[in-house]
Amino acid sequence: xxxxxxxxxxxxxxxxxxxxxxxxxxxxxxxxxxxxxxxxxxxxxxxxxxxxxxxxxxxxxxxxxxxxxxxxxxxxxxxxxxxxxxxxxxxxxxxxxxxxxxxxxxxxxxxxxxxxxxxxxxxxxxxxxxxxxxxxxxxxxxxxxxxxxxxxxxxxxxxxxxxxxxxxxxxxxxxxxxxxxxxxxxxxxxxxxxxxxxxxxxxxxxxxxxxxxxxxxxxxxxxxxxxxxxxxxxxxxxxxxxxxxxxxxxxxxxxxxxxxxxxxxxxxxxxxxxxxxxxxxxxxxxxxxxxxxxxxxxxxxxxxxx
Ligand code: MF3
Ligand code: CO
Ligand code: CO
Numbered sequence: 001x002x003x004x005x006x007x008x009x010x011x012x013x014x015x016x017x018x019x020x021x022x023x024x025x026x027x028x029x030x031x032x033x034x035x036x037x038x039x040x041x042x043x044x045x046x047x048x049x050x051x052x053x054x055x056x057x058x059x060x061x062x063x064x065x066x067x068x069x070x071x072x073x074x075x076x077x078x079x080x081x082x083x084x085x086x087x088x089x090x091x092x093x094x095x096x097x098x099x100x101x102x103x104x105x106x107x108x109x110x111x112x113x114x115x116x117x118x119x120x121x122x123x124x125x126x127x128x129x130x131x132x133x134x135x136x137x138x139x140x141x142x143x144x145x146x147x148x149x150x151x152x153x154x155x156x157x158x159x160x161x162x163x164x165x166x167x168x169x170x171x172x173x174x175x176x177x178x179x180x181x182x183x184x185x186x187x188x189x190x191x192x193x194x195x196x197x198x199x200x201x202x203x204x205x206x207x208x209x210x211x212x213x214x215x216x217x218x219x220x221x222x223x224x225x226x227x228x229x230x231x232x233x234x235x236x237x238x239x240x241x242x243x244x245x246x247x248x249x250x251x252x253x254x255x256x257x258x259x260x261x262x263x264x265x266x267x268x269x270x271x272x273x274x275x276x277x278x279x280x281x282x283x284x285x286x287x288x289x290x291x292x293x294x295x296x297x298x299x300x301x302x303x304x305x306x
Contacts (some may be wrong), residue, residue, distance in 0.1 A: 030095035030156055048249060053177055057233040058225060060251035066292055066301070069227045069253055073290055073301035076162040079151045080304060087166045089143040093125040096149060097136035101196040104153050112152035112159055112230050119274060124150040124163075131218055131259050131267055131276040131284040145167035146179055148286050152230060160228050160254050162302035163288040174262055174283055181213045182260040182285035187306045188240065189256040190289065195294070199236055199245030206258045207239040216265035220276070223255040248293045253301065257288030 019026055025036035052058040061069065069141050081101055083096060102124040104111045111122035119135070126134035126148040127141065134148075141147055150163035185206045192201040207217050218222050223236030238258040263282025270277060278284050290301045 002281060017079060032117070039128060049251070052249065052252075053287060056246050058246070058252065059228055059232060060249070061227055061253050061292070062251070065158070065227060066251075066253070068156055069160055069216060069290065069292075070301050072109065072153050072155035072158045073160035073162070073303070075104070075109055075153045075155055076151050076160045076290075076302045077304050079109075079153065080149065080162060080164050083149045083151075084164070084166060087141065087147060087149075087168055089141055089145075089169045091141045091168070093134070093136040093139045093141065094121075096125050097121045097123055100151055101150075104151075107153075107155070109153040109155040112154050112161075114149075116230060124148070126150070126275070126284075126286075128283055129278045129281045131261070131278060132221055132273045132286060133274040133276055135272055135274050141168045144172050144175060145169075146171065146283060146285055147150075150286075150288065157228075158297055159226050159228070159230055160290045160302050161230070161257075161288060162290060162304070163257065164304065165285040165287060177213075178215065178262045178283045178285045181210060181215050183287050183306050185210050185217075185238070185258040185260055186256055186289065187288040189258060190300070190306075193256065193291055193293060194249060195248055195250055195293055195295065197248050198243060199234060199248065200240040201242055202256060203237040203240030204242040206256075210238075210258070212261050216261045216263065218259035218261065218265055218267060218276075220267060221257075221259055223257050223288075225252070225254045227253045250293050250295050252293040254292060255288055255290050257286060259284055259286045 013120035019033050023033050025033045029036050049060050113119050114122045121136045123135045124133050145168040148165040152161045188205045188209050189202045192205045210217050217239045225232030261278050261284045263280040266279040267276045292299045
């Protein structure tokens with residue numbers, strides 16, 4: 001027990017009587033207080049915003065914040081549509097960077113990746129066995145490649161994060177499979193995102209489906225809170241157990257962004273210190289959206305068809 005928890009315990013009273021963690025719960029359930037009403041009592045008098053900030057370092061978003069993130073999200077969707085129109089065999093990844101950079105700036109926004117922890121470009125472009133964080137450069141896109149483009153515009157201070165994996169030309173059967181599975185993983189993760197469910201439910205749904213298809217889930221990179229900053233608490237793993245983790249509540253904004261490998265889950269980072277690639281060089285695909293937990297369920301703030 002921390003000093004703070006001890007202090008709380010001493011202060012905690014019910015019907016004017018001090019209740020200790022191992023006492024029977026005053027509500028009459030027959031359970032120990034700590035297994036019953038203790039956590040609810042210690043949260044008494046605090047708003048959900050205060051509790052999530054204090055207990056989980058999660059900053060819930062208000063109406064105005066959501067509007068801001070939604071605008072940034074709409075720009076992210078436009079950026080992905082723009083890329084979709086331009087992507088084809090023969091394109092050089094740096095051309096995608098120029099396209100993203102210019103369209104972002106033209107719309108009064110800032111590309112969050114540029115100079116983020118030393119990342120040198122405005123977008124991540126990851127091809128085939130590259131899992132994520134590919135740096136645009138002189139690599140040429142070839143017929144049959146799968147190309148993930150991950151964009152994060154900052155508009156009026158608000159961040160939205162989204163990515164899609166595109167086909168260049170006609171996909172072969174492996175490319176078709178991994179992209180189809182990764183897309184379905186994001187869909188299934190998103191259906192679990194609603195108030196009352198837990199973070200672990202999302203990862204469980206994704207992992208169960210990916211593995212049922214003989215694919216694997218990357219562990220080293222996870223979804224994340226987003227909106228006020230690029231990466232905020234909570235972490236959103238794409239694997240895990242049902243019923244585990246933080247309870248989802250309205251006002252939470254986070255990404256779901258499963259990276260799914262056709263072969264094994266293991267990866268290494270290239271000498272550029274950014275590009276993550278599969279150890280077995282199998283194909284990897286990813287789809288990402290920024291989602292808001294609402295009273296009713298979920299709203300994508302980067303809505304594109306899956
Ligand atoms: N957009 C990535 C994510 O989904 C993060 C990229 S960090 C960068 O979290 F520096 F590589 F841009
Ligand atoms: Co992200
Ligand atoms: Co992203």
